[in-house]
Amino acid sequence: MGDATGLTNVHVNRVLRDLRKEGIAEFHYRRLRILNPDRLVDVAGIDPHVALSWINNDSSNEVDAAHS
Incomplete structure (x- = not known):
């Protein structure tokens, strides 16, 4: 890591x-x-909306890969 x-x-x-x-x-x-992802976002000092966009992007990539 x-x-x-x-x-x-x-x-x-x-x-x-x-x-x-x-x-x-x-x-x-x-x-x-x-x-506890919510607590991790708080500790990391990340804007929750940015973290959510990362999660949504990863989820859409997984869906795209499954349909390829």
Whole structure:
């Protein structure tokens, strides 16, 4: 994750640990599961409308791929 985001592994581990402590996310078997997306948006300081547009874009891409 650090390589993909340009962050150090130490920083990524600290953030994941904090997200896990706050019940926002969990990490099991090399998979990150977001437990509380609304809280993650708040903690990250992202405009909720922007986050929703990302989700909608991903969903439409999945639909497009399924019909290809």
